[in-house]
Amino acid sequence: MTKLPLCFMLLACSLFVVTPLASAQPPTRSGYDVSWFDEFDSSSLNTSLWTAANTNVTTNNSLQDYLPEQVSVTGGNLTITSENVASRGLPHKSGLVTSTALQKHGRWDVRAKLPTSKGMWPAIWLLADAPWPSQGEIDIMENRGDQPNLTSSAFHYGTNPPFEHNFRYAEQTAVHDGADADYHDSFHTYSVEWDPNQIRFYVDDVHHWSLRDSDVGGFLTNDVGDMRLIINTAVGGDFLDNPDASTVWSQKLEVDYVHAYTKSSTGPILSFENGGFEEQGGSLAQWSKFGDAINNVSSGNERIELGDEALKLFGQFNGETNYSGIEQGISVKAGDELLASADAFIASIDSITGSGNQVELKIDYYSELYGQFGSSDYISTDSIVLADGGSLNDSWLNRQLSSFAPANAVEARLAIVFTQQGNAGGAVYIDNASFSVVAVPEPSSSVLFLLTGIVVGVRRKRKSTN
Ligand SMILES: [Ca+2]
Ligand SMILES: [Ca+2]
Structure with a gap:
């Protein structure tokens, strides 16, 4: 103002x-x-x-x-x-x-x-x-x-x-x-x-x-x-x-x-929301948008796997290699196992086949909440290709990424990144994204008993060999 x-x-x-x-x-x-x-x-x-x-x-x-x-x-x-x-x-x-x-x-x-x-x-x-x-x-x-x-x-x-x-x-x-x-x-x-x-x-x-x-x-x-x-x-x-x-x-x-x-004194604990893009009447609520230069990062109902909405990504058409998409972080600690999943759809009428364009699913780790990519807060990245010029068209394709949080990680940020080569055409739709820390099951009492029994058995065996 x-x-x-x-x-x-x-x-x-x-x-x-x-x-x-x-x-x-x-x-x-x-x-x-x-x-x-x-x-x-x-x-x-x-x-x-x-x-x-x-x-x-x-x-x-x-x-x-x-x-x-x-x-x-x-x-x-x-x-x-x-x-x-x-x-x-x-x-x-x-x-x-x-x-x-x-x-x-x-x-x-x-x-x-x-x-x-x-x-x-x-x-x-x-x-x-x-x-x-x-x-x-x-x-x-x-x-x-x-x-x-x-x-x-x-x-x-x-x-x-x-x-x-x-x-x-x-x-x-x-x-x-x-x-x-x-x-x-x-x-x-x-x-x-x-x-x-x-x-x-x-x-x-x-x-x-x-x-x-x-x-x-x-x-x-x-x-x-x-x-x-x-x-x-x-x-x-x-x-x-x-x-x-x-x-x-x-x-x-x-x-x-x-x-x-x-x-609050504890501060926010980041959790994953709106992986289906249905929240708030179909917005990208809870996500961060980047590279949305020409409304090339949007939600809508053109192609949907589940619910009423999905994400649509295409390039910025600025003549250069460019990156667009969304990201969302969750709170983690070192050693956590994370599982990310998303489904991608390429329509043959607006395909990226053979173009060099691709969509990646990435997990970026940070030592500070809301840390900056490439700064000292950034630790490392794991990624897989969700869809590229060789992917099947006109079908929903599921991809999963498993990863472990490295030392000092407090935030794992899921990023869905569309990379456009030059002015190569085509769009990719994404739906049904999920991202969470894989729960480690508490050993049940019978398992504990069994483990104890094995340990005791091993010890006894050792004793018996003495
Ligand atoms: Ca959906
Ligand atoms: Ca009011």
């Missing part, structure tokens, strides 16, 4: 009549404790949790006067309304809320439906109480009103004084059943997990980007501050085109809930 004069937002807070919150159950998430949450079940903004901005001081050349009257809570949602009505020297009215809670590290989930049409700039972000950008800014989600199918995430950092601004960002799209996800016409969940040394960004529980301390010169460990959550719709400004005659007024940013967590 970039900078905003927080002093104005805090000093100019509105006084709403607070009605008691409905007794919503706190959310739960494995490995995390709830720090605060708002289901927006009341009839007004809970001012113990939120401050509504009241300022016509703009940043980024945006065109809105932020007014508390543009923020409402009704029907289970927080609603920020943007209008084509001049106010205090600016052409539009809109709204912005800031959490009263300051927090460093944890997880935030925000389920929201974004405003549409040219000039709308909805944002869900975290900002430190410090001269911008000296303690950082985490943009969980930003969108442009004329781009319904694309959201972005960013990290802003630098010094002040002297003023220096740097940033990193990533864009994401998603395809399901051949159609682009539309972030304007339905609710989607935007999340961030902020650890001391990295920040992970999610849309609908699909991990699409990690920012690491090494990407920002150690800023995450050395400079970043406690942050407040901000939700707003800016109108126009440097990030996008200003509204014009095509813009439809008024517009609403609706937020169903905000869930904020701190990491």
Whole structure:
């Protein structure tokens, strides 16, 4: 979102009549404790949790006067309304809320439906109480009103004084059943997990980007501050085109809930989920996507082995050898035996036969949870080919990979990787993936008795030979 004069937002807070919150159950998430949450079940903004901005001081050349009257809570949602009505020297009215809670590290989930049409700039972000950008800014989600199918995430950092601004960002799209996800016409969940040394960004529980301390010169460990959550719709400004005659007024940013967590003392234990790609109505939830440059990593119903959904992979068509796919980690310890399995299907009408393209099933081991491939956290890889140019077409093919976790391993990450050679064509569908530590059966009492008997027998034998 970039900078905003927080002093104005805090000093100019509105006084709403607070009605008691409905007794919503706190959310739960494995490995995390709830720090605060708002289901927006009341009839007004809970001012113990939120401050509504009241300022016509703009940043980024945006065109809105932020007014508390543009923020409402009704029907289970927080609603920020943007209008084509001049106010205090600016052409539009809109709204912005800031959490009263300051927090460093944890997880935030925000389920929201974004405003549409040219000039709308909805944002869900975290900002430190410090001269911008000296303690950082985490943009969980930003969108442009004329781009319904694309959201972005960013990290802003630098010094002040002297003023220096740097940033990193990533864009994401998603395809399901051949159609682009539309972030304007339905609710989607935007999340961030902020650890001391990295920040992970999610849309609908699909991990699409990690920012690491090494990407920002150690800023995450050395400079970043406690942050407040901000939700707003800016109108126009440097990030996008200003509204014009095509813009439809008024517009609403609706937020169903905000869930904020701190990491529990034990932290998360990673477990494998959504191997059939059915979760969350058929998304890649729980998986990390990589190399999805042209929506070449998607879920859908074209070819299915089980359930309603499968994964579809093809290349990025950038003329070079490129890698695309998904990955998901589980917690392990050294010596664990792991078994990975997945089924692949190549349709003869869009085959990779003879092309040099292939899909591999890999297990990458790391000495740190969420470690980086190729860094000192990365230990080793085991892999098999799931499908290649010599594979049978028009049949589901099962492949299994057995592996043992090496010394120092804490995470084993299953990766399904499509390698495209040049612009070679063809797609591969994947379904029914599984990944787990093979259970070592506890010896039953009869087995124990038998073992004891053998040992005793061996000892007796030895004695008898003396
Ligand atoms: Ca709600
Ligand atoms: Ca399936």
